[in-house]
Structures are given as structure tokens and as C-alpha cells.
Amino acid sequence: MTHLDVRDLACSYGSEKILKGVTLSAEKGEVVSLIGPSGSGKSTLLRALVGLTLPSAGEVRVAGKAVDYSSRKSVRELRSQLAIVFQQYNLFQNMTVMRNVTIAPITIKKRPKAEVEALAAELLARVGMEAKHDAYPEELSGGQQQRVAIARALALQPEILLLDEVTSALDPERVNEVLDTIRRLTDEGITMLLVSHEMSFVREVSTRVVMMDDGKVVETGTPSQIFDSPTHERTRDFVGMILKH
Numbered sequence: 001m002t003h004l005d006v007r008d009l010a011c012s013y014g015s016e017k018i019l020k021g022v023t024l025s026a027e028k029g030e031v032v033s034l035i036g037p038s039g040s041g042k043s044t045l046l047r048a049l050v051g052l053t054l055p056s057a058g059e060v061r062v063a064g065k066a067v068d069y070s071s072r073k074s075v076r077e078l079r080s081q082l083a084i085v086f087q088q089y090n091l092f093q094n095m096t097v098m099r100n101v102t103i104a105p106i107t108i109k110k111r112p113k114a115e116v117e118a119l120a121a122e123l124l125a126r127v128g129m130e131a132k133h134d135a136y137p138e139e140l141s142g143g144q145q146q147r148v149a150i151a152r153a154l155a156l157q158p159e160i161l162l163l164d165e166v167t168s169a170l171d172p173e174r175v176n177e178v179l180d181t182i183r184r185l186t187d188e189g190i191t192m193l194l195v196s197h198e199m200s201f202v203r204e205v206s207t208r209v210v211m212m213d214d215g216k217v218v219e220t221g222t223p224s225q226i227f228d229s230p231t232h233e234r235t236r237d238f239v240g241m242i243l244k245h
């Protein structure tokens, strides 16, 4: 069954239409990357999917079940299935790494502390942060903080992970450690929607690439279709420009 199915999704900020009918899907375990120029609506799409921005039209199905964004219960259920990580990792500065990762599952999901801490320890090891349980965010590099943010998202045990330019705010030498973390997750078969400017990485890990422009999907294809033989001029221009740099 299609894990995430988005049909004709529309979204506005005030009177301005931002998403103009976006259709895409991801099968279980797929890594679907969104590329396209700045302002094309990639972040808005991810935010709309988790209900941070209310869609004005269209349909979203998770594992076949339609999401009702006007229902708190439906959105709560959705948020137990989807987790999002942003460019700005926004860790709680006054909490240790362990507390950052465990607070939502313990306080919001009411899961037993010992169980959540065991899971958190496992996740922190997976992102290479096992030695930093008791550190505070300000003692960590940006790359380390972003890895903690990824562990924090995974602690909610999402089925689908949305990653929005999670390496864009990092120093260049820190980018690879976060990409390595994501690469490992893709090997584990979690369904992922990925927005990234790291084109060689997108090409390597994606099962499909979606090119967006002006609030719409221009073209969807395998990485080699999109990067080697794009059908649309807009994709050709974008890919050509990005790959030159």
C-alpha cells in the first residue's frame, strides 16, 4: 500500500496561493526527494503535511487513511506517524541531550521513562552521539546538534520522516556526518521525504526525485531521469545550474 499519498494539495498564506495542487506519493521505505528553486514551496509542503500550515484543498493519506487536518484527533494521530526535522534544529538549550530526546515521548506520549531512555540511548548511538548524553546543546557543534535533533524525531518512532534542508545551516566540514546519519536511516527502510541542496547525496539515496517550481510539481522521476535526462526545461535549467556549482 502507498505509505504517503498526496493529491492536489493546495495551501495559501493569506490571499497568496503557495501550493497550487501538489500530487506525489511514497511507497513504504522509499526516499522521495524534493528539489526546486528557493520559494517553490518545498518547506510549505512539508509543513502542510504535518499540519503546521493548514492545507486549503486536496487530500493526504497515510497508509491508506485520509488525514482530517481540521480534527485534533486526526492531527494527533498523524503526528505519531510523521516526524519533521528542520534546518534550524531548535534543541531545548536548558536540557541535556538525553532530556531533549526523551521529553516528548515521556510527557506527550506518556511512555515509561526507562523504556524511552533505553530507546534514546540506542538512537543516540545510531547517530554517533552516545558519548554526549549529559551534554547541553551549547557544548555541541551544529552537526552534533542536528544529529541529536534527528534522534529526537526518531524517538517518536515515526513511520515517515520529513527532513527539510537539515544540513543547510551547518559548517561544510559538518555536513557529511549528518548525511552519513541520514544514509544509515535510508538503509533501515524508513520512508523519507527529503529536501536537500546536496545533489550528489540526493542522487545517491533517492528512489524518486520530485522537481517543484512555483507551488507545483514539474516532473517526477528516478534520480537518473531527473539528473541525466530531465523532460522539462525548468528541470533542465535547475539541475544544470545546481550541478555547475
Ligand SMILES: Nc1ncnc2c1ncn2[C@@H]1O[C@H](COP(=O)(O)OP(=O)(O)O)[C@@H](O)[C@H]1O
Binding pocket: 013, 018, 036, 037, 038, 039, 040, 041, 042, 043, 044, 045
Ligand atoms: N509564513 C509565511 N507567510 C507568508 N508567506 C510565506 C511563509 N512561508 C513561506 N512563504 C512564501 O511561500 C513561498 C514558498 O516558500 P517555501 O515553502 O519556504 O519554499 P522553499 O522551501 O521551496 O524555498 C515563498 O514565496 C515564500 O515567500
Ligand SMILES: [Mg+2]
Binding pocket: 042, 043, 044, 164, 165
Ligand atoms: Mg525551504
